[in-house]
Structure formats: structure tokens, C-alpha cells
Amino acid sequence: LLEDADLSPDQTVTVHVEFFFRQDAAKRAKAEATFLELVGSDALNSRSERPEFGYHALSVTIPQRLLATPSATGTELVYGEVGNFRAIQTVMHAPQGVHAERANQTLGDVGGHATPINDPVVVLLDGLPLANHDLLAGRVTVCDPLGLGPTFEAKNRVHGTEMASCIIHGDLSAPAPPIETAVLAVPVMSSIDDGFRVQERIPPTLLPPEVMCQAIEAIFEVEDKVAAAVRIVSLSVCDEGVPFQLQPSGWARALDWLSWRYNLLFLVAAGNHPSIEIDMTPSGQLFNTDGFDDAVRESLARNRLHRRLLSPSESVNAITVGALHEDASGATPPGNLIDPRPVTGAVSPVSPFGQGVGRSIKPDVLFPGGRQTFVAPISQSGLALLHPAKSPLAPGIKVASPTAGSPTSGYAFRSGTSHATALAAGHACRLLETLKESVHPPPEYEAVLVKALLVHGARAGDGTADAGLEDMRGYGAVECDLRDGCLAHRATVVAWGKVRSGEATNVVVPLPPSLATLRGTRTLATTLAWLAETNHGQRPYRASRLSFKYLGYPLGESKVFGRVGRDWLSTQRGTVQHDVRSGIRPVQLATPSLTIGIDSSATGGRTADDRFGIAVTLEVDSALGVDVYEEIRAGLRTTTQIRIDNRTTDDGW
DSSP: OOTTOOOOTTSEEEEEEEEOOOSSHHHHHHHHHHHHHHHOGGGEEEEEEEGGGTEEEEEEEEEHHHHHOTGGGTTTHHHHTEEEEEEOSSOSBOOOSOOOOOOOOBOOOOOOOOOOOEEEEEEEEESOOOTTSTTTTTTEEEOOTTOOGGGOOGGGOOHHHHHHHHHHHOOTTSOOOOOSEEEEEEEOOEEEEOSSOEEEEOOTTSOHHHHHHHHHHHHHHSTTOTTTTOOEEEEOOBEEEEEOBSBOOHHHHHHHHHHHHHTOEEEEEOOOOOOEEEEOTTTTTOTTSHHHHHHHHHHHHHTGGGSBOEETTTOSSSEEEEEESOOSOOOOOOTTEEOSOOSTTOBOTTSOBOOOGGGOOOSOEEEEOOOOOEEOOSOOSSEEEEOBOOOSSSSSEEEEOOBTTBTTTBEEEEOSHHHHHHHHHHHHHHHHHHHHHHTOOOGGGHHHHHHHHHHHTEEOOOSSTTTTOHHHHTTOEEOSOOTTOOBTTEEEEEEEEEEETTOEEEEEEEOOGGGGTOOSOEEEEEEEEEOOOBOTTSSSSBSEEEEEEEESSOTTSHHHHEEESSOTTGGGSSSEEEEEEEEOOOOOOSSSEEEEEEEEEESTTOOOEEEEEEEEEEEEOGGGOOOHHHHHHHHHTTOOOEEETTEEEOSOO
16 A cells, blocks of 8 residues: 555554445444554544445554554454555645746736625635735635634745636736636645645545535535625645546545535546656657657557546536646746647646546536646657656746745746636636626526536537547537627527426527528537436436437538537536537528427436526627527527426526
8 A cells, every 4th residue: 555655664654544335324333443443543533424425434543564464463354344445645735737946926917906896606625825915815715614724824825825816817927807706715725844845735634525525514504604605616636646447536426415415516626647758769859849749649648547537526516627738928938848739729738538437528628727848858768757847937827826035926837737727717707797697597506507608618629739639628628708798690598497307398599590591600509517416336326317409400410510529428428418519501490499308317216306507509600691699689589488398487598
């Protein structure tokens, strides 16, 4: 278990012990008591027992000799009752591409300093942010139910500050108005000095699933309703020691349950794999060229089994965010640093490969994660391991950061899926603002609608930049920005409602009558999202499965509307189904409308209702001169209901 650790037999190590979950509480208690008898009850740091998602675990600190010779100490129980038994070294920390050195850099005027006018809609589960930083002052509300905040000195409040900056302002190299709501920051990491460097990480004496539960429960169960308006949770923390392996980890199961229980959309970083092994012999003279990019892509694809999603990003209810190799800095790599992917629209080389639970599409979407630079190897022949550059200089996502000498006005350039996820959270906040201002959905549908709209803007692209890396891209980069509403040549319809297990509902979307006679490019995108109840320890893991299909419309004909992006079956394996089609042929219809049938199936006799949100966008070539928005709007005046079987409900349009 500690092959790489150089520890003496009596040196202690912190271990997380996850038991096989027993439905019988008495059996769980017996297994735990027997284990503690073997290692000593004073070894216990913390425990978690969560029948809601089948999790029973301990954090213990024990001598190394108990790990080195389990059979000699009678700890055969480890292999009988324990499903996951591992030592905690450098895991459960913020998955940054680099832990960059600091520089004395200060912010200029980036604009948008007005105080937020609305209550928080997003929770940031991360390190403690520097709330009095010039760009965060008055915009961050700190709630510390776990008491981890006092472990941070101001100069070490790096990761939380950067994530809050991304959520509120986006990439500071491309100034934009800040979100209109405050960020509710809940520290789940502490600042730990291991003698070599100061790290921000979940304390090893705590169990991540229990930390997540306590943090969310604290803010939703308190009497003052501090999180009454919260619909989004941003989590840029991962466990680098737990790559996804077929079944969801305890941490992912916790997020799935919390998401369903509290009606929340979790945005989770996919995790980072910062180093790249590459054969320098044919490519050593090709730094920062397309030829070098080919070698990097080949290396990533060859090592895909070692570059998987990191826990808890396999969560089925969460939107898992990967990183694009992109930022707005406009800078070129300085000195001897190299850009491994000098092509437009490429996925970041530090972003992981999917797939997720049940071969579902993961990551779900890509957001800019900064251009990660690497140190050029000394040797330009044979295999070399490229290491990320530790520099706070551009390129990268520009963020507020407590830099040396300027803790409240400093900035840095960073890269990785952490920052991509925080940018996605800011985007989700703006989508929610748009929803509230335009269609006014009931509060209980806001999470599923934001989930649908966030993925709805994703496009697969032409695939040339990432040939062979499709499982790193998910549904693709979010290119279609829906935050500013519709355009004359693009209209988006959103709907929401409930569907009971084993039943179905139809969503009817009017189509522009003029398209029946015009030939030209038109693109149809449909996205269905929901939050699934889960079956821990069973197959299928999702207790309910929703899916949609087009009824009475010839979308299967490639010349009418050919599918663009992921295959049809793959899109139905998660909790968001996203389908994009494009064509040029006019189609004569009996009625100018598109009927989308939403089916719900369940396991174990489940008969509950599932809330869903659906978004449908029709976009045409502006040269056609068709006012898609006005024609669809006119059609909606006569089609304003969702139909469920033979019943009708006014649950949404």
C-alpha cells in the first residue's frame, strides 16, 4: 500500500478504510468494532456512516508495520470486510496544473467593482478565499461549518481566492461584468505545512464524503437559510489517488445523493494529469509546431488508461468539466518553456480521459483551462517526461491571487481543470440570471434548467484538433453562448416539468413555417437534463432513466438533419442527453412543429416523479433571411402546454 513511501516500521501513517457496506446496522457496527480492536481504538481520527448512499468508512492513524505485514498482525479483516484500504499521502487536494511560484504582480483596473445585488446562488467548496482582495471585497460570503478557516494565513489563501475570482469575473484578461450575486464560500480544505511546502488539501484525518455532507447539510439545514437561493455548487478538488474504475467512488456517490436530496447542480473538476511522456527522437526539433502536437496527441492516447477521471468527477448527477488549452492572455511562452498544443480549439493535455459510470459521456463539457506550458527537456532524444512549468506568468487564466508583497491586489496566471470548472460555475450563474429574468421558472426547476442550458451550448467541433482524443472532449466546448438570449436567426425554447417512472410526456416545439420551402444550413440542438436518484451497490446505478426521441419528424435522414457529435446511445447513459443535428434540405410537414417524446424508466418498482429541464435551439444561416425567433414565438402563443399521456399540466414553457 505504501510502495513508494520510505517509512520506518513504527512511523505512523493516516489510512482511509472503507468497509463493504452492510444493510444491517448491527453488522456494520461489528465490522467496525473488530477492526478497531486490531488497530487500537485510539487510532481513530474520524468516521462516516451514510446509509443514504452506502458509505461506511474510518480515518485512522496507525504504525507503518500494520500495513507492511497485515497477516502477521491479524488484520486479515482488511481483506474480508474492507473494500478500500489505502494510505493517504498527497491526495485530496486542488487539482491545479501547477502550484506556481508567486510574483509581485498587482492588478490594474479591470472594471466591474459594483457590489452584488442578489443573494448567493453558487457555493464554492474549496480553500478559504481572501475575502478582502480588491476583486472579491463585498462579493464573497464565508460560511465555515467545519472550522477549517483558521488554518489559513492570508498569504496561503491561494486556491479559494483564484476559484472565487474565476466565478465572479471570469478570465481577467478578457474583462467582463461580474456576476450579480455573491459567492458563498465554504472551506473544505485546510492549509497544511508538511515541512517542504504549504498545501491546500482536505485534512487526511477527515473523510471527503463526510466533509461534503457536513458542508452542504450545514448551509441548507440552518435556520437562517443562508443558502435559500443556492442552486449551483462549484467543486475544484479531487483525489489523485482514486482514478475512476468502473464503479462510482464513495465521494462521487455522496455528490450524487446530495445533488438529488437538495436539488443542486454540482460542477466538478475532472482532475489533472500534469506530466506527459513523449518520444523526443522524431519530435525534439518541433517544439511549438503542429508536428509536436501530433506527438503529444499520440502520447496522450497511448497512456489513456493512466490518465482517467479522478474522484469524484465520475458523479452521474454532476456536470464534469474538462479543460480547453485556451485562455485570453494572448501571450507566447517565455524563455525555454514550450506550448505542447499550439493549435486552436484543442483540449488541454492535462485534462483526463472519460468515460464515466456505465460508459456515460464524461467529461460533460470543456471550458478554457489556460495554456499549460512545460519545461523543455534537456535531452532531445529518447523518451522524456515533460513537466509543467511553475511560473505565475502568462499564458494562462488570469486570476486574483495573494501574490508576494501584494496579497490584496495581486494576480497570477494559472491553468488546469480547477479554473475551467470555476469559469463554468460563473457561466452557470449568468445562465440562471437569464432564466430568472426571461422565463421565470419555479425555483425547484432552476437546477435542472441550468444543467440543460450549460450543456446545451456545447458543440463537438470538426474534430481535427483532437483526433484520437474524443473521450477527453465529452460533448465538446461550450461555444453557443445563451446568456444574452435569442437572435433573429437563432431561437431557444426551454421547458420544464415532471414525469413519473414508467410514463412519458411530449414537448411540442413550433417550427418556422418558412423553412419548409427554403434550402440552407439549419442546426437543431436538444438537451434534456435531470437529477437521478441512485441505487448504491446495485446495477443500474441510476434509479431512474430519462431519454428523449423525436416523434413524427424525419430527423434520421442524414440529408435532412444529420447527427453531429456523440453517438445516440452514448448520450443516453448519464443524466444529461445532448443531441445536435444539422442539415440543408427543406422538409414538408403536416404541421409546422417538432414533437419530442420524453420517456422515463425505473428499476426496483420505483414510482416517483423526476423533475426535468429541456432546451431546444433552432439556428439557421443568417443569409436565409428567416426571423426564426419571431416565427417560433408566434407559434408558442398557441402551444403553451406540456402533455403527459392523456393529462395536461402547466408545469412549464
